[in-house]
Amino acid sequence: MFQHRRSAIALRHVAFEDMGLLAPIMEREGWNISFCEAAVDDLTHRSIRNADLVVVLGGPIGVYETESYPFITQEIALIEHRLRRQLPTLGVCLGAQLMAKALGSRVYSGNVKEIGWGPIRLTEAGTSSCLKCLGDDAQVLHWHGDTFDLPDAASRLASNVNYENQAFAFGDNALVLQFHLEAEPRQLEEWYVGHAAELAAANVSVTELRAATSNCATALAPRADRVFTEWLDQIRPHEVARQSSVN
DSSP: OOOOOEEEEEEESSTTSOOTTHHHHHHHTTEEEEEEETTTSOTTOHHHHTOSEEEEOOOSSOTTOTTTOTHHHHHHHHHHHHHHTTOOEEEETHHHHHHHHHTTOOEEEEEEEEEEEEEOEEOTTGGGSGGGGGOSSOEEEEEEEEEEOOOTTOEEEEEOSSOSOSEEEETTTEEEESSBTTOOHHHHHHHHHHTHHHHHHTTOOHHHHHHHHHHHHHHHHHHHHHHHHHHHHHTSOOHHHHHHTTO
16 A cells, blocks of 8 residues: 655755664655755755755754854744744754744853763653653763753753753644754764864863763664654644645
């Protein structure tokens, strides 16, 4: 029997911060993924604005750096369009910050540069969300220096000792993850090269980070699979999203 495959657009800021573990999960769950290079592609195109799902990936710039990177303004407008219409949208790291900004929140430089594996604490709302699949002892990959205020009407899902807002949901169709649940160990080798200057400035040992990845990533992968699978199942397009997508 023919099964309709849904369309997903991944907004990419640098080539090596890719879909990681999420790509094979989405393929298995019936999604076709296309990539959009956020800095150079036309973010106003209908195929992006009204895709069944948009995944906003990470990157080494700040949401507030619009003078240096003017495309950020267009990207925020795209995300705002989707969130206003309840069109499914997932944000990771920089993508999380862009979604917070699109919802009217302040995004700013934090007090601590988080690079490495560490725990998160689920809120009450988090334990009722897809993130419950992480369990109480999950170690996730943090790689950011910026943070954001929780948007109005959003539900905080996770925190840690450094940052109160590590994940939130906005309605049924928008999920924000400040951490990298999609990180795939082999692909992280490209991150170590691409972010070499940042790692050196933060005095992070690549050798130690690689060892921590080896210890943590294998246990996290099946949990990440359950998180993403549950969320993808949850966002099967609602009628309101279908109707909005034609506007």
